Amino acid sequence: MARIGVFVCHCGENIGRTVDCTKVAEALKNHPGVVESVDYKYMCSDPGQALIKQSIAEKNLTGVVVAACSPHMHEKTFRRAAFGGGLNPFLCEMANVREHCSWIHEDKEKATEKAIAIGRTIVEKVKRNVPLETIRIPVTKRALVIGGGIAGIQAALDLADGGAEVILVEKEPSIGGHMSQLSETFPTLDCSQCILTPRMVEVYQHPNIKLYSYSELESLEGYIGNFKATIRKKARSVNEELCNGCGACTQVCIQKKIPSEFDAGLGKRTAIYVPFPQAVPNIPVIDRKNCARFKAKAKGILKEACGKCAEACLKGAVDFDQEDRFVTEEVGAVVVATGYQLYTIGKDQPEGLQGYGEYGYGTIPDVIDGLQFERLASASGPTGGQILRPSDGKPPKTIVFLQCIGSRDPQKGIEYCSKICCMYVAKHTMLYKHKVHGGKAVVFYMDIRAAGKGYEEFSRRAIEEDGAIYIRGRVSRMYRDGQTIKVQGFDTLAGEPVEIDADMVVLATAMRPQPGIETLAQKLSVSYDRHGFINEAHPKLRPVETNTAGIFVAGACQSPRDIPDAVAMASATAAKVLGLFSKDQLEREPTVAKVNQDLCAGCFSCEHVCPYGAVEHKEIRDRKGVLLKIVAEVNGGVCQGCGTCQATCPSKSVELQGFTDEQIYSEINALAGCVE
Amino acid sequence: MKIGYYPGCSLHGTARELDESLRAVSAALGVHLQEVEDWSCCGATSGHATDHLLSVALAARNLALAEAQGMDQVLAPCAACFSRLASARHEARNDAEIREKLPELLGLPFTNTVAVRNLVDLLRGLAPEIKAKATKPLQGMKVACYYGCLLVRPPEVADFDDPEQPTSMEEVVKAAGGTPVTWNHRMDCCGGAFSLSRTGSVIRLGRAILDDARTAGADAIAVACPMCHSNLDFRQSAMALRGEAPMPIFFLTELVGLALGLEPKALGIRRHFVSAAPLLERQCAAGKGVS
Amino acid sequence: MQALKDLARTLLEKGEVAVILGWEEGPHGARPAFITSPEDTGRLIFDARCVQNLATYLNPRRTNIKALGKPALCVKGCDARAIAGLLRESQIKREDVVLIGVRCSGVGIEATGPAQVDAETLAPRCVGCDATEPPLADHKVGEARPLPQGKGWDARIAELEAMTAAQRWAFWQAEFEKCTRCNACRQVCPMCFCEQCVQDKTRPQWIESSPHPRGNTAWHFTRALHQAGRCSVCGECERACPAGIPLMLLNRKVAQTMERRFGYRPTADPAVPCPVGAFRQDDTQEFIR
């Protein structure tokens, strides 16, 4: 006979305000099988938990129901308390009367009535709970880091220094990400590459880090502690073992006019190229779309058009026939750090985003975006660090900077703030003023968001010391007028239209997740918001975890982040992963499916629907060893407990522990007010 | 194709050539225009400045009539008329209160089912036919397409082209064999109804437009709005400072008409203040079609 | 049907099989026959009265056919689909049974019907049959004659769908009310092979077992769902129902869903997965908000 204890939490006023907790406790007291029903101000407090432990002992309870917040919040807490009281933790369940009741209703009477109903339901369930044993599974102490930008680099280094093996996968030929393209960084104006490149080298040389550059994640199987990652090493056309990075091949390449991705299209590169001098690894890659040899091949020309790079290579490292290769790595945890891309301002936009045709990006050569300006300002850039405008290579006397291009503009499909633009525009104005004396920097802004250590001071400095002119308002349109660009906007503080003749315009465009993030998220089965940013498990308390166990997120793929944020997140993920690796065995909730082999008819419908291939075949033989039948058996280690098998089984011969038919059946009945 | 036709006051006055050229072109393209019986003012200029409900009702009356006369779409060639009629539809669609009031106000049933088409929108739809039937394409004529303020704005009302980077007029001109030039002032204000009250402004604005078109190397400007036409055409002499070459202002329909080989006379081109004759002669002399 | 008799005889004589499952003349029309000796093969018949789907006898939980030795089974095209179903759900192995496919040009509704069917007497399930040439068979006998025109279920389904929800509810309640839960529909179905039927489960008792419209509704609803993508459309359930409940309307309705939504038609290819238990990322979901 069940002896259930019910504990109703006021959660201070959170539940108490709209739910009469005492009444709930009273009502449940008379519920069949309930031997103890009390309410208390804070059940999650130590005294509250003590209350539970005490009643378990005194009333020798067979089950505990805590009517409080969401199980996602405190289920673990109270199960631990129940365990402390000598009860199997899985005999304790939570009735969610806060998120699902007190917080969403005002009518106290109705809310209380509902809370009672919720309570009854869970009581009925718990009556049918059975003691379960936590499953222990081994942990592979290797981590997969996806993305070799600053976040990925930081995470990899912290993990490696913490003693974990790291697999770092970067889709570009070199690690470094966007940070390697930046000239200086706010708010300290220290040279980006100077602080980044040492870390890149460190990654390359670290004994615990295995780097797959020019590679992408193909698929991920398994579960926390036991993932199997398949990685596609894209055909580099250069043998990484043989190449010594002398660069002879790039010297002789006949294709020299290809827009360089690293220089954001402002510089040129060859078809066989190293993205930038400090690239890690310093191994060239052949861009097959632009290589004369491959282009000819694609056209069906059999004669080998060009092989200069191969001839130039003393190591014989150039390998035109190289193909994509697949390697599988077993890892225990995954860190996603794929970073961002800039909103493309041109006319044709992906996934329904509208462009900013009125700003003439792509048609007016001297209208560029923030990253391009970084390259112009960078000593390693196409102009060697001089600010020269693309059209005629003259130093611009007036530059107009436009903030919030794409950001905070629901009409253009993005309502969020990209966080970094205010600061980097301030930085740009300084860099410009420092390099072009007497130059005029005008900024059109909506608000200046300078929250961060030294940020406000930094943006003030741009205005007060370097004399950047800030105009609050938007630009309606721009057009080329001879050598200058007419910028027509509105000064909302002065309340009058303004027209500026600019030599160059820099658009601070929105930060968006990398293309293909959805596909990646689906491979990892982590959720993402409507913009494609990866969802964190909890906005405040679990900022670097995803809602898939063992998969973590760092940097701008979670939401717009500046470098300090990205690095902080990266270190946080490392801490999380190392924490995970600190155990030899992982404890898993025993919510797994079990087959009733007497009743199983062996139709294996369950096998077809199981997402994890956890269903195995088992032969049932009699004493003499005669095969009686073949039935399904669930591998508890592999099963993740979705329960699709049970809903599929026609004879209900497989049960998901913790969510058995009997439990749900009784919940359904309880809701209808009938208790059996 | 059959389509309701709402000329509006301008096409019976200052912009008769638009009416004439439109009818001629429609006939040539097999579009049957059915004039809305008993049509009345669209509520432009003064109407919508005085009273909102009135302005909606004035326009809605014509739509209601079209509805009663079994039309499913109405062509409003004047940009202002188009804007008013389209706004009325928009209001009736989104403002329940107004929707309720309209029927009794109009004394007519109004279900807001009649689509309002713009001249440019219509011609863009017919571009393939124009291309096919263009016996005298405007080879090489450099045309600056001038949208003005109303044609594609506000987007939720006009709703047929990009409000910032429209392309529809250019498409039509291309179909007619012309070469659209890229220029900057194609969506600026021409001064509109201030032609009489603040002529100075109109001249200043118009001059900027003409100058920009010239710098872009245009032979002519194409418009799709009677107001724009009268401002740029009628006031052009006043805009000239240092004897710039006159810039013919065509209605889009006239250009299409020329391409289709219709007589300039039939298109009412002779009604222009800035004569198009020199240009057309040049074209013809250069053996570039167009008599 | 001499060919059938001869084939059966040789199979038995050669000892390839120990028993032939077929049809024979019975006191009330055609009935299933179990022939174990070559002499008796003369009793075998096949005509439009041989409506029974013998595949159901392969269910070990129903008949211990194995005890007699390896069976040869006479199958019409539609019956072969049931065999495919049993293979697909690993209830039998192909090598455990010899299939004698009988070319069929349509059968009647009852075993007592005429030996030759016309538009009037043709069973609805045969309308537009695509398996007159029996698939999957080891041997084939008989000759296919053109299938007569007939009336299927779809017209009736359309009628019902034209009604209001309340009217449909009333219609089905009236039908379900007749059900005595004799379970003939289940016992005769070759695809009902569970160790324990869900309606016999008591902990919990999802389906009330007393013959009462509420439980009956749950039962027939669930039965139809469990048949989704599995029903071989042999119509045996409806034929077996002593209360005359139009069960095949339910099965056919589900079959329509299978075809409309998942492009699936009952097949004799065991390799084709059951549409319920498979999925496409772009499956229809207009009913989901």
Place this chain on the structure above:
Amino acid sequence: MQEKSKSDGAFEPKLTAFVCNWCTYTGADLAGTSRLQMATNVRIIRLPCTGRIDPLFILKAFERGADGVIVSGCHPADCHYTSGNYHARRRFAVFNDLMEFVGIDPGRLTFSWVSASEGAKWRDVVNEATSKVKALGPFTTYPNAGLALGEVAHASA
């Protein structure tokens, strides 16, 4: 056995919601943390995944006097278990069609995808489902199937 909750006389329907733990349940939590007010009529039964939701649950809920049922889980491709919701979707498709065919008003059953970030959508689903069912009135025909009129009156009293 089933008592229809009657506060201030007006019909207050009972709705049972079967939701998945990872998307919709979390979405409902978010609705709570965001204090989004909604109808009090919906009672949630938490399941790991829509894949676990058996048509029998829905039938039983109706049988036991639920006036409406909500079934909700992760959007396609968002399933925590990668494909549970895809299988569920097919199962529900068949259920949906058959249910209409046997004459249960589709308005009584709401299927929806509500992600962990769609607290507001959950509120809308709850409110819309509730008002739909309110309009349809108490669902007695199923629970009382086969009862003589007298009994119906008695049961719904």
